[in-house]
Amino acid sequence: MGWISPFKLNQLGMLNMNRRNVDYIARYNSRSSYPLVDNKLKTKLVVAEYDVRTPRLLQVVRQQHEISHFREMAEDLDGFAIKPAKGSGGKGITVITGRDDNDYVKASGSRVSSSHLERHLSNILAGLYSLAGTPDVAIVENLVESIPSLAKYSFQGVPDIRIVVFQGYPVMAMLRLATTASDGKANLHQGAVGVGLNIANGHSLNAVQFNRPITLHPDTGLALENLVIDDWQEMLVMASRCYEATGLGYMGVDLVVDANEGPLLLELNARPGLAIQMANGRGLLPRLRQIEALRRTHFTPEERAAFAMDTFTSKT
The missing domain is CATH 3.30.470.20 (ATP-grasp fold, B domain)
Incomplete structure (x- = not known):
């Protein structure tokens, strides 16, 4: 303008x-x-x-040891979103829109492994994306289809x-x-x-x-x-x-x-x-x-x- x-x-x-x-x-x-x-x-x-x-809540990850449950929960899902509970500006949000064999397909089209997503969950819990850098909680939601x-x-x-x-x-x-x-x-x-x-x-x-x-x-x-x-x-x-x-x-x-x-x-x-x-x-x-x-x-x-x-x- x-x-x-x-x-x-x-x-x-x-x-x-x-x-x-x-x-x-x-x-x-x-x-x-x-x-x-x-x-x-x-x-x-x-x-x-x-x-x-709100989008359906699939899982809440509060502790590092709970990350191991994520793999079996996500095994049968084609799409979901991982979000830091205290994140802002879209930081730390990962959107999965499909599967390619053992990999997950992101909204951008790139592929990531289950191990990559588990590391991402660990970073969220450590507070990497939280407003004040304090320990956080990760939430996994159902994929929104516009x-x-x-x-x-x-x-x-x-x-x-x-x-x-x-x-x-x-x-x-x-x-x-x-x-x-x-x-x-x-x-x-x-x-x-x-x-x-x-x-x-x-x-x-x-x-x-x-x-x-x-x-x-x-x-x-x-x-x-x-x-x-x-x-x-x-x-x-x-x-x-x-x-x-x-x-x-x-x-x-x-x-x-x-x-x-x-x-x-x-x-x-x-x-x-x-x-x-x-x-x-x-x-x-x-x-x-x-x-x-x-x-x-x-x-x-x-x-x-x-x-x-x-x-x-x-x-x-």
């Missing part, structure tokens, strides 16, 4: 990092709630109580949807599509594509890569202007439920649409980034202030999702 003057940024209502940290994260997020979102295993357990579904209507837009990785939720209201959303530049990961800082989504209906608005506008996916060549997310209202309600589950007033909710299971929660983020504003071509501040100005908040997740769909259209 190139350089934009501070005046123009203010006109667009852009939320900057300092204001986000002071006025929203520090003010609305209790430190006591952070462990619920900084640990993927704790997140899975707590959101299940609020009818928010619905074909979204999978065709992404390069290797599963497309996911980031929804910023403020005081239980979904206020802004984007679809993240992996690219060659992002190494198959849905990480905008590494070169993934961000597609802004209309809260009102789940239709695409704008698309950016490295903060610059694009109209076609750089690898698939597909146009990004007519994307529509199925089960959109259900996803907004799921995102809204995470407010009751965690008590966090300002967070990012990452969802995927599985071909067999439908919408699933991948993870929560207590410090969501600001690139979502560039993908939407508008700032978060006006919407956040609109929620803060409400005289009467809506009690249920369904009511909050409906309010957001009625209020936050492509023009607001």
